[in-house]
Amino acid sequence: MAREEEEQALGSGLSTDYGSISQEQSSVQEHSFQKLSNTKFAIILSCLFINVFLAALDSTVVATLLSVIASDLDCLPSISWVATSYLLSCAAFQPIFGKFSDIFGRKQVTLFCVLIFGLGCLCSGISNSLSLMVFGRLISGIGGGGFNTMGAIILSDIVSLDQRGLYQGYINIFYGVGSGLGGVFAGFFQKYFDWRMAFLSQVPVCVISGVLTYLYLEIHADHHKINGKTYTEKIKSIDFHGSVVLIGSIFLLMLAASVGGKDIAFDSIGFVLLIIFGVLGLLHFYFYELSIEDPVIPVKLLSIPTVFSSSIACWVLSMNTFSILLYLPFFWEAVHDRSSYESGIRLIPGAVAASVGSIFAGVYIKIFKKYKMLLIVCSLINLCGSILIYCSSINGNSLFYEMTILVPCQFGMASVVTIILIAMVSSVSNTEHALVTSIQYGFRSTGSTLGVSLASAILQKSLHDNMMNNFKYVKENPQLVEKVIRKALINVNYAHTSAPEFAKSLIIAAYNSACHDVFKFVVLTGTLVAGSSLFINENELS
Template structure:
């Protein structure tokens, strides 16, 4: 049974309007009356978390299932050359639509925004299972990404509404465990479904979990809108959507990521007209986006006054750099064991198991520390240093590295980065006003997903550039170019080469991966530098304290704006 502090009506806002306690000068007073907060019973909270986290689990499960099915799908349609776009279309769509859900959750409500995300995700997933062609399947993955981009964001915002910040990190850690569980079993489940029933059933299998999440969210997630939005007519609510800003932001991010994707996937040179044209397009739309947000949009999708503040900017950069390094490592470490150590694919993937366990434990540990101490700054720096140490150790791998190092050096990376992702999210929420929480959460997920795609794309482009140069130095002769092309496109070829050519291929991969690993360490160093600028904010232990802090943050924000 849901209840509220005091005796508000059913139409009362989740938290009192940020303008309810403004004085005549337009600024809030710290001694304003205690705010109204929204509460739920323990049983309702369990149901809400089950609905939200089952969607998070499904999003992670879907990602690794699809990664497993790319080759079978390409073979089924006889279009293996287009198979990589199955993943690319989804990730591009996620990156473009993730920031929109923060504002949508303020307009449609947490339930409305989550149901929209689940509907789009479900529509795309069902369409994938029924797709008659590769082109339709790629388009369906893009539709699924439109919804997938909002699932994590809205789930995080909704939990923030219900859980005080001092405990919020622990709940984020549990959500990350669900995400890790989905990502961990997605590969085996996808492979089993493909071998037993066919790849289409791997998509259709997700429908029961999707239906459960949809029903529970529609039934239990009844967090009310703010009074300011609730009383507005539909036309006024629609006007609060920054359509022009959203379109220009999507074009900016999409053009940038497509340029990086074409460079790495299609092996196009940086000077290629398509790559250059997309970079120029991204810059042009980026300038237009900033102009729209600064001078035209009354409700910007990414308020510039917000992104220029110290802690939000530091959190955004740390999430961007950290995600680039983390996903580059996830994709390139197995490649190291396959090409340099010549391990089997199963053994190469197994080396990521300690890293995966560390991700789950690192997030929960960070939440536990914040709950016990109410502090996060020192933990954030130590976690970033752990990730930096791990990437430095990986960059030092060579033929003489012991097995102990090869198995354990990744653990501080997973543990530290999971902790950083958790603490920086809480640091960001703790320093903004209530009206900015949803937009701020969406922004962090935007920088994370953008970092993930850039990390994979740019590391792939760098790897191929260095690899090609090293192979051409070591392999020469009449059929050299054809052999180099085969080595670059299929690592299985290395085992079939004669000893001298095999050594040349292994050494070339080792040199190329060494450069990539050094860049990962550099990115983690930038993550650490970004974390230095994060400000320590109190972590409220109750919802009442949390609302009071939101109001104080709003007062400071108003003063900054008026002083400017």
């Protein structure tokens, strides 16, 4: 009788336990994934790989283009919006895709993501103003966030739990390669064509992915209680209140992180109101979701220690990773006068290391069905890599050092991401896999947005302060000095091109100090990743 009640609960989408799953539940889960023909399985995986690759590529495609776009559009003080706008919309919308895919189906939600992502790339590619560029990036971010979430969710539908680490490793390869090659990809188009082609070239790929998704992506999620309802009934079942409050609250907080200290002062009324309404919105969302029967995100899952600790680890790891991928190339270009293409080449070994890390973690979990010790070791490797980045010298490092500096960070990051998702999924019942996946990707996207915003705020403030301090005792015409400082603050290449001889070393020193302040933040977040991994429990993997 108890077994029948448990299976009924699983079939209706309700969880019988918010703790670690039992061996009996695991057995039920093990037979719940959908078996597909080899051809269809390969095509679906290819679609997931393409989508995740595009999402990761766009998260870092501007890493080596920031200085170029800033100089082209004369918008260095606001250039962080080109990067944060994409991550901002990812953060705001990503948490809802799990529930929406339960309601409308995996295919429909994936097709929507492909359409909106392609439209955003088109807008970015034809932009001649910062406003249109940012709008395109915002639209792309919605689709990119969906790509990441849906990739992990669909994988849960078609792969058994003990194999999931390996296949998640495969997906993470494409994510790691995409994020690692974003700079190379952009640098190539900047060198041989135009930076706008870095965005336009993605549109045909979206078309191919959309066609394959439409033809082959058929997932039978029989355990979803929404299955078989009419379209009107599906619309009515959406938790609109919770969805709007969640998106709005995250957007306000991420907006505060993005504009605080730059566009508006930290002590201004506007900044304080953004924080207050954002925090109040999240509190309202939390208690509201506890009170309803079918929440967009079951916040009760956060009471599970592994889910909560994994979410925090994802959050700070994303801060660490994206701060590195955006501002290490910036350091090379601003301080060492590397071209976008040269900086991109130096990111390639890191992308390879991320691929190796993902597969290594997946194979390790498949063989040993354990992950806790590996998680701790890989988080420490990531921390060591963060320290190496902080040790970068203003006088230049060897080519070998610059080519390998990202290897520890990217290897550790990819391994930790793979392990954490398996830890979270193994902590809940099968019917909650899509929802807990959305939680993880929600924390990852908010972390990446917040990390880039904080790093940008640190860079801008430190750059201004160091620039003013370095020129304080310069015995030149005050008007000339003021003009030099103004140009140096808005044009990254100014010191290496047209700056007066007396100012070049002072400008470069200011950029070096500012970048190393960002690298201190990188070390801090790496430390927090290692610390939070200690609180993730080891669950049984059947």
